[in-house]
Every structure is written in structure tokens, then in C-alpha cells.
Amino acid sequence: MTNPSGPTVADIGEFPVIERAVRARRQPDSTLVGPGHDAAVVTASDGRIAISTDMLVEGRHFRFDWSSPEEVGRKAVAQNGADVAAVGARPTAFVVGLGCPPETPVAVLDGISAGIGEAAEEIGAGVVGGDLVQAGQVIVSVTVLGELDGRPPLLRSTARPGDVVALAGRTGRSAAGLALLLSGNRDFPELVAAHRVPTPPYAAGPAAAAAGAHACTDISDGLVADLEHICTASEVAIDLDSGALAPDTQLRETGRVLAADPWEWILTGGEDHALGACFPREVALPDGWRPIGVVLEGSGVTVDGQRRDGSGGWESFAAGAGH
Amino acid sequence: MTNPSGPTVADIGEFPVIERAVRARRQPDSTLVGPGHDAAVVTASDGRIAISTDMLVEGRHFRFDWSSPEEVGRKAVAQNGADVAAVGARPTAFVVGLGCPPETPVAVLDGISAGIGEAAEEIGAGVVGGDLVQAGQVIVSVTVLGELDGRPPLLRSTARPGDVVALAGRTGRSAAGLALLLSGNRDFPELVAAHRVPTPPYAAGPAAAAAGAHACTDISDGLVADLEHICTASEVAIDLDSGALAPDTQLRETGRVLAADPWEWILTGGEDHALGACFPREVALPDGWRPIGVVLEGSGVTVDGQRRDGSGGWESFAAGAGH
Incomplete structure (x- = not known):
């Protein structure tokens, strides 16, 4: 793992790290209730919402000697966002579960959070909630919501000969x-x-x-x-x-x-x-x-x-x- | 960890395990598109959806010598379901990210999945999607969606003296x-x-x-x-x-x-x-x-x-x- 100088998660505690991750991040109009409550609330304008989840694990889906923390965060957004795009939806909101060892530098988590936040913002989506827990390796678990805007969802099961x-x-x-x-x-x-x-x-x-x-x-x-x-x-x-x-x-x-x-x-x-x-x-x-x-x-x-x-x-x- | 006899995840592969987790699980009416596509689609009847996420880590949030895999799954549902209840919402759908070592018995993952599925069904919610990845320990990452049914969301920020x-x-x-x-x-x-x-x-x-x-x-x-x-x-x-x-x-x-x-x-x-x-x-x-x-x-x-x-x-x- 990269080892930026500075405090670790164990040094500053869970809540300050979460606070840093969500502070000053702009929310799109689709975020009705953002971070800071037990759950977020987002729009689902046509009465439906698309949802998909993916988990990325250090050493398996990313390596910090190959990717910066920001790139890991951006990849997590891309991977999830593509899943809702594949059913015809527009990504609107992400929630993030982060697991890491206590000796993880806060700068690594700040980097992952920044990558997620910037990539989400670029596609018009908000990061509306998260959880930070202690784990043996860095784990990034992302769930995305998407708006169908009245379109029929695209499935895998409806291809027809001749298409x-x-x-x-x-x-x-x-x-x-x-x-x-x-x-x-x-x-x-x-x-x-x-x-x-x-x-x-x-x-x-x-x-x-x-x-x-x-x-x-x-x-x-x-x-x-x-x-x-x-x-x-x-x-x-x-x-x-x-x-x-x-x-x-x-x-x-x-x-x-x-x-x-x-x-x-x-x-x-x-x-x-x-x-x-x-x-x-x-x-x-x-x-x-x-x-x-x-x-x-x-x-x-x-x-x-x-x-x-x-x-x-x-x-x-x-x-x-x-x- | 408990070590039921039988095949491991490495023996049978990722897709069969996911297939076992979702097979024969009933979906409530709120599940418009269930598992088996790139994303699920669920109802959000009043044009809004509540969302929350939590991550549970083996050895930190649960121990298999204290809890059965089914109990771990049930606890993950309770922990998440309570978060959307706290904003005044009714849990309707869960997605689950599971991380585990390849030598994990399939029976352990089947148990966690069964616990999640049964607990979700008991409260009228569906398990609409998931991801299974290799990790150094068992990780259960759950995201829940909830319907507000027209009610105002409850926040943490609106208590008043005299309440x-x-x-x-x-x-x-x-x-x-x-x-x-x-x-x-x-x-x-x-x-x-x-x-x-x-x-x-x-x-x-x-x-x-x-x-x-x-x-x-x-x-x-x-x-x-x-x-x-x-x-x-x-x-x-x-x-x-x-x-x-x-x-x-x-x-x-x-x-x-x-x-x-x-x-x-x-x-x-x-x-x-x-x-x-x-x-x-x-x-x-x-x-x-x-x-x-x-x-x-x-x-x-x-x-x-x-x-x-x-x-x-x-x-x-x-x-x-x-x-």
C-alpha cells in the first residue's frame, strides 16, 4: 500500500473520517436528504428506481502500487454506474461502504472518497451515505441508484433472433x-x-x-x-x-x-x-x-x-x- | 469459523453461489425487476426512495463461533432495516455484497444468504441483487431501500426544545x-x-x-x-x-x-x-x-x-x- 505521511484512521477515529468524506461535497437536486441522517432520501421521479451493488477488494480488484486512491474511487463509480446504465438508467446517487485496517493513512481514505465524489459529480450523481469499518484489507463496496425517467428497463432476457x-x-x-x-x-x-x-x-x-x-x-x-x-x-x-x-x-x-x-x-x-x-x-x-x-x-x-x-x-x- | 462439510466457494465458482442465493426466493410486488440483470428495479411510489448502507466484518461485527451464518444474515438485515425505519421509511429492497476467502464452505454463504432472504421476506422486502468477491475474511455489505409512502422523512436535525x-x-x-x-x-x-x-x-x-x-x-x-x-x-x-x-x-x-x-x-x-x-x-x-x-x-x-x-x-x- 502507498504510505502517505500523516495520521491513520486509528489516530483520528471513524466519525472524523466520515465527516471529511462528505464535507463540502455538492449534492445534485436529486438528493432530497443527504449525509448526516440515518438514511438518505433521493428522487425517483417516475416511481421506480434502479439499483446495483459491487465490491472491490485490495489486492484483487486494485493495487495501491498500480492505482492511486483517487483512481480506485473513480473505478468503483465507473463499475457501478455502468451497471445501472446497462438497464437504461441514469446514475443519480451512490452509497459507499469502506473497510480498512486501522493503520490505514487517512490520506488513502480521503483519496478514495475524493475519487468517488469527483467521479459521481461528473456524471451528475451524489454520494449520499456511507459506512466505515475496520477490516483486514481495504474494501470498497459501492451501491448505485439510477433514474429510468419513464423508459422501460433493459433486461438480459429479451433479445430476439434477428436483432x-x-x-x-x-x-x-x-x-x-x-x-x-x-x-x-x-x-x-x-x-x-x-x-x-x-x-x-x-x-x-x-x-x-x-x-x-x-x-x-x-x-x-x-x-x-x-x-x-x-x-x-x-x-x-x-x-x-x-x-x-x-x-x-x-x-x-x-x-x-x-x-x-x-x-x-x-x-x-x-x-x-x-x-x-x-x-x-x-x-x-x-x-x-x-x-x-x-x-x-x-x-x-x-x-x-x-x-x-x-x-x-x-x-x-x-x-x-x-x- | 464453523466448518460445515461440503464444497467451498473455490470448488463451485462465483456464479453458482450467487445463483443459489437468489434461486426460489420470492419477490414482493415492489420488485419490478429482480436479480439476473445488470441492475434491479424497485418501486418508489411517492417519487422518493430512502437508502442506507452498512458493512459487517467477521471478527469485528460477528464471530462464527458465536453466531450461525443465518444469524449473521439476519443481523445485517436488522441493522440496515432500522436505519431506513429511523427516517420513517418502510424497508422494501436489499442488495448484498459478500466477500469471503475461497476456502469458505458454500454452506456458510448459503446460510448468510438464507438469513438475509428470510429476514427480508418477514418484513415484506426483497433481496434484489448482490455481488460475491474474494476477500481475506467474510464481509457482508448490505444496502437497503425504503418507501416513505408520502410521509416526511425524519431527520436528526429538527428536534426542538420542549420536545x-x-x-x-x-x-x-x-x-x-x-x-x-x-x-x-x-x-x-x-x-x-x-x-x-x-x-x-x-x-x-x-x-x-x-x-x-x-x-x-x-x-x-x-x-x-x-x-x-x-x-x-x-x-x-x-x-x-x-x-x-x-x-x-x-x-x-x-x-x-x-x-x-x-x-x-x-x-x-x-x-x-x-x-x-x-x-x-x-x-x-x-x-x-x-x-x-x-x-x-x-x-x-x-x-x-x-x-x-x-x-x-x-x-x-x-x-x-x-x-
């Missing part, structure tokens, strides 16, 4: 960045940055819902793995067009330098937080979306009609996978 | 149960049960809001400590009447057996998840509430006009405090 599969954002960049960090190579800072702080195409989710998309998912476990979830839930197959997914110069060059196959990153790399959706063929794709395949009768994901070998993604507990 | 301070539920029982567990004494199973699974007076929060209470708080850190938060936020003082708080036979007897002062438990014991509120003097207290003091000009909490020595509660990181 166009489309992608918003890019895949493989976070995995390439992780490979660069693991190798010690620092020649491709944009890819390393994509791993440290993903930038989900937040507006693409609501735009897909407004356009009448049939199904949508966040690409967090890998393109093939996440589209497999749509296939399973919708009882369909998906065939991807390799021509629409081909690695750009940066990914090809990184693959050459690291003696790695950039297609692995593109098809199986996690944590890009792009969005994948299935649109009726007659719908004009909204801004930010490009076609990458088609929905067919059957099951599972193919690329150019070929079934991939291997797991097509990584699970949190699978031996040796991910980080 | 009646009232309590719903009892304090000191969880701390007495913890002291019994620490001593190895098993003669007062009701108090031990109160520590393992608090039973917050959920309906008392909405009832207080409907009756026009000025301020409310969950009693989680200790009666004096939590009422201090109301004093600080409202810029008032509170004087408690010892006659209204006197220990019952069980607490007196436990104090005698353990050579401890039951008043310490009543005034400073945490985790009872009773509710404390301030009502205008002219309001008839709703069912479940009894008067325990008055709001005065000034600052801080006194008992029979006397200021207490000591911290009046425990903080997560304070040396040697709590458990």
Missing part, C-alpha cells in the same frame, strides 16, 4: 492495460489508464432504452462472457463479426511487444465497462453504438460462426484467473 | 448478550439472542413520521451516543429520565452475575437497533413508543440532569472498544 448486436465503448483495453502493468511496461499509458479508471459510455444505456433496444449488458467479465449471459437469459445465440471488433494499432502493437494475442483481450478481457445491446433490425442505432454481430436461434456466442475454446471470461474465484 | 424524547424498543440487551458471550455464560439466552439477532421496531419509524415526530435516530452506537448525534445536528440538549430506563430483572441479574453495571449497557451499549425520537409535546405517542426524556436548550445528553463521564458509546476504531 442486431451492438457495442458502445471498446473492449480489451483494460485487459491490455493490466498486462502492461503486470509486465512492468509503461509504453502505452492510454491502455494503462483504461485499466485504472474505465470510462463507461453512460449515456448509451438510456439512449438504447429510448430507442427500443431489446436487451443490454455491461461488459465487465469479458465481451463473450457477458453476451453469453444474454444468450442464456434470452435463449438465443449470438454471432459476432470479427471485422467489427478488430484490434486497433495500439492493441496490435501492445500484443506484439508483450507476445500476446490482442483478440484474447478484446473477446475475454474484463473491466472495460463498455455496453453491449441487442436492437431490433429496423431501429437506427443511437449515437455511440456500432453493430458487431447478430442474434440467432440457438445458444452461446460464436465469432464468424466459430465457437471459441476456453472460458471466454473470468470468474472471481476461478484459479489463476484475472487479478 | 418529548421517546424510545421504541429497548437498549442494553445486545451489550449484555455480548458480555455473556465474552464470559462464556449461557444462562440468559434471550439476551444472547438479542445480541445475535436484534429485532428493531420497524413499524415505529413510519408511525413516528406519520405522528409528526421532529427527529429520529436508530440506536446502534449506544443510547447516549446516538442521542448526542441528534443534539449536535439539532443544536439542542437532551435530558434522560433514569426512572424510564431502569434495568429490568434480567439485566440486573446479568449485571450481578458478571459483576457489571447494567446502566452501562443501557446508556452506552451498541447494536440494539431500538429507535429514539423527539415528538412535539402535544403529540400522543404512537404505539410502541414510551417517553424517556425531554429536549432542552443547550448541548449534549444528561441523565437526571447529570452529565455522564466516559465516551457514551463506541466507535469502530477506538482502541479496545466494542468487539
Whole structure:
């Protein structure tokens, strides 16, 4: 862990740290009751609210020798915000559970809190509550709320044969960045940055819902793995067009330098937080979306009609996978 | 940790464990989109939603040699549910982040999930989403949503001199149960049960809001400590009447057996998840509430006009405090 000088959490206590985290943070109009009470109250204008939760663990989802505390906080917001965007919602509020050892410098928690607060503010959302507890490692547990603004929620279970599969954002960049960090190579800072702080195409989710998309998912476990979830839930197959997914110069060059196959990153790399959706063929794709395949009768994901070998993604507990 | 026989999380993987946690769990009408998508969608009928989050850590907030996994799950629901009750809301939905070592038996996670699911169902709420990650110890991070049903949210900052301070539920029982567990004494199973699974007076929060209470708080850190938060936020003082708080036979007897002062438990014991509120003097207290003091000009909490020595509660990181 980085070890900024200054007091630790044990030195100053729980309440002052929480106070520092919420002090002077602006709240959007959607925050009706902010921090400082037993619960916050936020708007849910159309009588519904979208909710998703994720937990990030030091040493597994982030490392302080690779990411600053601010970047860890920003990544937590991106990861959660993409989940509500994937159902067509607009992130409006975050609550944060932080666990850490008592010897954790307050500056680390201040950094995580600042990253969360700034990233939330940039997308128009508030940080409305939190909890700080003692734990054996740094844990960042984030829950996000999102407004659907009258749109139908996008599910994973409603893709139909004949739909166009489309992608918003890019895949493989976070995995390439992780490979660069693991190798010690620092020649491709944009890819390393994509791993440290993903930038989900937040507006693409609501735009897909407004356009009448049939199904949508966040690409967090890998393109093939996440589209497999749509296939399973919708009882369909998906065939991807390799021509629409081909690695750009940066990914090809990184693959050459690291003696790695950039297609692995593109098809199986996690944590890009792009969005994948299935649109009726007659719908004009909204801004930010490009076609990458088609929905067919059957099951599972193919690329150019070929079934991939291997797991097509990584699970949190699978031996040796991910980080 | 208890070590039931059977497979571990590493044996069967993340997705099957999550699948087991949500399978066959009934959802209330308030769950519009349940688990299985990137985010859930729940009702927020009056256009607002209350939200609160808490994190429980193995070895700090629970121990598997003292509590079953089911009890840990139930306690997490109680702790969170009381927070939204304290603003006058009715808990409707929970999301859960679970962290655990890969060698954790699946039966432990199944037990925690069952406890959360059953406790949520008993209060009419759904478990609508979750995340499972690898961590160095078992971490249960719960976020709750609550419906205000048109009621004004209860804050900590709106108590007024002249208000009646009232309590719903009892304090000191969880701390007495913890002291019994620490001593190895098993003669007062009701108090031990109160520590393992608090039973917050959920309906008392909405009832207080409907009756026009000025301020409310969950009693989680200790009666004096939590009422201090109301004093600080409202810029008032509170004087408690010892006659209204006197220990019952069980607490007196436990104090005698353990050579401890039951008043310490009543005034400073945490985790009872009773509710404390301030009502205008002219309001008839709703069912479940009894008067325990008055709001005065000034600052801080006194008992029979006397200021207490000591911290009046425990903080997560304070040396040697709590458990």
C-alpha cells in the first residue's frame, strides 16, 4: 500500500473520517436528504428506481502500487454506474461502504472518497451515505441508484433472433492495460489508464432504452462472457463479426511487444465497462453504438460462426484467473 | 469459523453461489425487476426512495463461533432495516455484497444468504441483487431501500426544545448478550439472542413520521451516543429520565452475575437497533413508543440532569472498544 505521511484512521477515529468524506461535497437536486441522517432520501421521479451493488477488494480488484486512491474511487463509480446504465438508467446517487485496517493513512481514505465524489459529480450523481469499518484489507463496496425517467428497463432476457448486436465503448483495453502493468511496461499509458479508471459510455444505456433496444449488458467479465449471459437469459445465440471488433494499432502493437494475442483481450478481457445491446433490425442505432454481430436461434456466442475454446471470461474465484 | 462439510466457494465458482442465493426466493410486488440483470428495479411510489448502507466484518461485527451464518444474515438485515425505519421509511429492497476467502464452505454463504432472504421476506422486502468477491475474511455489505409512502422523512436535525424524547424498543440487551458471550455464560439466552439477532421496531419509524415526530435516530452506537448525534445536528440538549430506563430483572441479574453495571449497557451499549425520537409535546405517542426524556436548550445528553463521564458509546476504531 502507498504510505502517505500523516495520521491513520486509528489516530483520528471513524466519525472524523466520515465527516471529511462528505464535507463540502455538492449534492445534485436529486438528493432530497443527504449525509448526516440515518438514511438518505433521493428522487425517483417516475416511481421506480434502479439499483446495483459491487465490491472491490485490495489486492484483487486494485493495487495501491498500480492505482492511486483517487483512481480506485473513480473505478468503483465507473463499475457501478455502468451497471445501472446497462438497464437504461441514469446514475443519480451512490452509497459507499469502506473497510480498512486501522493503520490505514487517512490520506488513502480521503483519496478514495475524493475519487468517488469527483467521479459521481461528473456524471451528475451524489454520494449520499456511507459506512466505515475496520477490516483486514481495504474494501470498497459501492451501491448505485439510477433514474429510468419513464423508459422501460433493459433486461438480459429479451433479445430476439434477428436483432442486431451492438457495442458502445471498446473492449480489451483494460485487459491490455493490466498486462502492461503486470509486465512492468509503461509504453502505452492510454491502455494503462483504461485499466485504472474505465470510462463507461453512460449515456448509451438510456439512449438504447429510448430507442427500443431489446436487451443490454455491461461488459465487465469479458465481451463473450457477458453476451453469453444474454444468450442464456434470452435463449438465443449470438454471432459476432470479427471485422467489427478488430484490434486497433495500439492493441496490435501492445500484443506484439508483450507476445500476446490482442483478440484474447478484446473477446475475454474484463473491466472495460463498455455496453453491449441487442436492437431490433429496423431501429437506427443511437449515437455511440456500432453493430458487431447478430442474434440467432440457438445458444452461446460464436465469432464468424466459430465457437471459441476456453472460458471466454473470468470468474472471481476461478484459479489463476484475472487479478 | 464453523466448518460445515461440503464444497467451498473455490470448488463451485462465483456464479453458482450467487445463483443459489437468489434461486426460489420470492419477490414482493415492489420488485419490478429482480436479480439476473445488470441492475434491479424497485418501486418508489411517492417519487422518493430512502437508502442506507452498512458493512459487517467477521471478527469485528460477528464471530462464527458465536453466531450461525443465518444469524449473521439476519443481523445485517436488522441493522440496515432500522436505519431506513429511523427516517420513517418502510424497508422494501436489499442488495448484498459478500466477500469471503475461497476456502469458505458454500454452506456458510448459503446460510448468510438464507438469513438475509428470510429476514427480508418477514418484513415484506426483497433481496434484489448482490455481488460475491474474494476477500481475506467474510464481509457482508448490505444496502437497503425504503418507501416513505408520502410521509416526511425524519431527520436528526429538527428536534426542538420542549420536545418529548421517546424510545421504541429497548437498549442494553445486545451489550449484555455480548458480555455473556465474552464470559462464556449461557444462562440468559434471550439476551444472547438479542445480541445475535436484534429485532428493531420497524413499524415505529413510519408511525413516528406519520405522528409528526421532529427527529429520529436508530440506536446502534449506544443510547447516549446516538442521542448526542441528534443534539449536535439539532443544536439542542437532551435530558434522560433514569426512572424510564431502569434495568429490568434480567439485566440486573446479568449485571450481578458478571459483576457489571447494567446502566452501562443501557446508556452506552451498541447494536440494539431500538429507535429514539423527539415528538412535539402535544403529540400522543404512537404505539410502541414510551417517553424517556425531554429536549432542552443547550448541548449534549444528561441523565437526571447529570452529565455522564466516559465516551457514551463506541466507535469502530477506538482502541479496545466494542468487539
